[in-house]
Amino acid sequence: MPLDVLQDLLEEGLPLLGEHIILVVSSVLLAALLAIPAGVLAVSRPTLRKVSLAFAGAGQTIPSLALFGFLIPLPFIGGIGQHTAIIALVLYALLPILRNTVTGIMGVDAAVRDSAEAMGMTRAQILRMVELPLAAPVIIAGVRIAAVTTIGTATIAAAIGAGGLGVFIFRGIASIDKYQILAGALPAALLALAADGLLSRLEKRCAVR
Amino acid sequence: MEFRQATFRFGERTILSGLDLAVRPGETLVLLGRSGSGKTTALRLINGMLLPSAGTVLVQGRATTDWDAVQLRRSIGYVIQEGGLFPHWTVARNVGLVPELEDWPAERRNARTVELLNLVGLPANEYGTRLPKELSGGQRQRVGVARALAAGALIQLFDEPFGALDPVTRLGMQEEFLHLRQTLGITSVFVTHDVREAMRLGTRIGLLDRGTLVFAGTPAEFRGSAHPEARAFLRVLEEDSHAS
Numbered sequence: 001m002p003l004d005v006l007q008d009l010l011e012e013g014l015p016l017l018g019e020h021i022i023l024v025v026s027s028v029l030l031a032a033l034l035a036i037p038a039g040v041l042a043v044s045r046p047t048l049r050k051v052s053l054a055f056a057g058a059g060q061t062i063p064s065l066a067l068f069g070f071l072i073p074l075p076f077i078g079g080i081g082q083h084t085a086i087i088a089l090v091l092y093a094l095l096p097i098l099r100n101t102v103t104g105i106m107g108v109d110a111a112v113r114d115s116a117e118a119m120g121m122t123r124a125q126i127l128r129m130v131e132l133p134l135a136a137p138v139i140i141a142g143v144r145i146a147a148v149t150t151i152g153t154a155t156i157a158a159a160i161g162a163g164g165l166g167v168f169i170f171r172g173i174a175s176i177d178k179y180q181i182l183a184g185a186l187p188a189a190l191l192a193l194a195a196d197g198l199l200s201r202l203e204k205r206c207a208v209r
Numbered sequence: 210m211e212f213r214q215a216t217f218r219f220g221e222r223t224i225l226s227g228l229d230l231a232v233r234p235g236e237t238l239v240l241l242g243r244s245g246s247g248k249t250t251a252l253r254l255i256n257g258m259l260l261p262s263a264g265t266v267l268v269q270g271r272a273t274t275d276w277d278a279v280q281l282r283r284s285i286g287y288v289i290q291e292g293g294l295f296p297h298w299t300v301a302r303n304v305g306l307v308p309e310l311e312d313w314p315a316e317r318r319n320a321r322t323v324e325l326l327n328l329v330g331l332p333a334n335e336y337g338t339r340l341p342k343e344l345s346g347g348q349r350q351r352v353g354v355a356r357a358l359a360a361g362a363l364i365q366l367f368d369e370p371f372g373a374l375d376p377v378t379r380l381g382m383q384e385e386f387l388h389l390r391q392t393l394g395i396t397s398v399f400v401t402h403d404v405r406e407a408m409r410l411g412t413r414i415g416l417l418d419r420g421t422l423v424f425a426g427t428p429a430e431f432r433g434s435a436h437p438e439a440r441a442f443l444r445v446l447e448e449d450s451h452a453s
Contacts, residue, residue, distance in 0.1 A: 109296075111289055111290065111291065111293040112293055112294075112295060112296065114258075114289065114293060115287065115289055115292075115293025115294075115353075116293075116295070117258060117282070118256060118258060118282055118287035118289075118293075118366075119282065119283070119287065119306055119307055119310070119356070120278075120279045120280070120281075120282035120283030120307065120310060121279075121310060122279055125310065129295075130295060133297050134296070134297055208296050208297045208340075208342075
């Protein structure tokens with residue numbers, strides 16, 4: 001690859017990488033803010049648990065390119081651009097976080113929960129001091145899975161004008177230019193590996209030793 | 210503490226029916242029974258983890274339904290199998306749980322934690338910073354006892370606390386229980402399915418058979434009981450004496 005091409009790619013690539021990171025971080029953060037409290041509520045409410053898991057599961061079954069397309073004509077939440085992409089990405093990220101929150105809390109040893117109650121802890125104290133800390137590694141694993149898949153899915157967001165590394169990939173496909181495709185795909189893959197590594201470390205640090 | 214016609218139903222099933230029983234200050238009432246006889250249910254009626262479907266359970270003269278559940282539980286110790294310790298907390302923090310919930314100043318809390326760990330034979334400077342998984346089963350059980358005693362509760366509930374221990378450790382813990390009872394003057398209700406344990410620890414024994422109290426009296430009276438369920442348990446003791 002000629003040097004000036006590489007320089008051009010770098011010059012254009014850095015802002016695209018920035019956009020990509022913003023897309024991913026805001027989507028995963030929003031999904032976590034929705035899914036973790038929902039998971040906490042769902043643990044003791046079987047109906048809510050079924051409905052929310054079904055909803056989050058259904059979101060995942062829609063092919064991502066189609067979902068981006070569906071969202072474009074919708075008023076308020078739809079249209080072209082970053083916010084539409086974020087809505088779609090949040091929908092995808094919900095399921096792993098929600099499922100892991102529910103699994104993590106329900107996996108807390110019944111004897112531990114019983115003794116917490118018997119010692120006179122309030123519901124809120126049990127959640128804050130016992131259930132959430134013990135479920136933390138499982139919940140973080142859910143966030144990790146969500147982050148890794150979102151980094152990949154976010155490349156498709158370029159199709160509805162949300163920017164990010166997908167811009168290179170779509171352009172590369174259109175012009176049959178493997179360097180352009182690689183310029184998008186390679187940083188995305190590295191980003192996914194980095195996110196996976198970072199969150200794995202956090203997960204281990206939260207695990208009960 | 211007193212049960213007055215206390216009944217507990219779960220759906221269609223009656224787990225405990227019309228229990229009448231008073232626990233006198235300073236005594237150790239052992240609730241003996243097979244699995245599913247309702248003994249743990251009776252225990253949980255005392256600290257309000259369950260509320261009676263009919264009848265009343267009085268603690269310090271007040272019905273458990275009139276108590277604030279959290280206050281009631283903080284004034285009653287509770288020890289379960291393996292201690293039910295929080296695996297992510299150190300031994301010292303586990304012991305100081307109720308004082309922490311009750312917002313004791315840190316200094317008083319620490320002093321109390323050290324005192325109790327010493328009392329159960331686990332010196333705080335050696336064991337305080339360990340995690341529960343770094344202890345043996347018997348040591349975890351001691352921490353569970355220390356935690357139950359931490360806030361100075363005079364009523365203590367024991368739900369088959371020594372069930373998971375090996376026979377040698379269990380015997381040691383039983384002796385320690387007798388010693389602690391004498392030192393601290395606590396009133397306790399102790400649930401077990403082990404008739405030897407019941408005879409060794411109980412000042413009185415209440416025998417539950419499928420949710421009904423079929424016998425209440427001293428261990429000596431229990432030996433003379435003619436009730437079939439009591440005889441079934443006594444056969445275990447007879448086997449022991451034959452073996453020796």
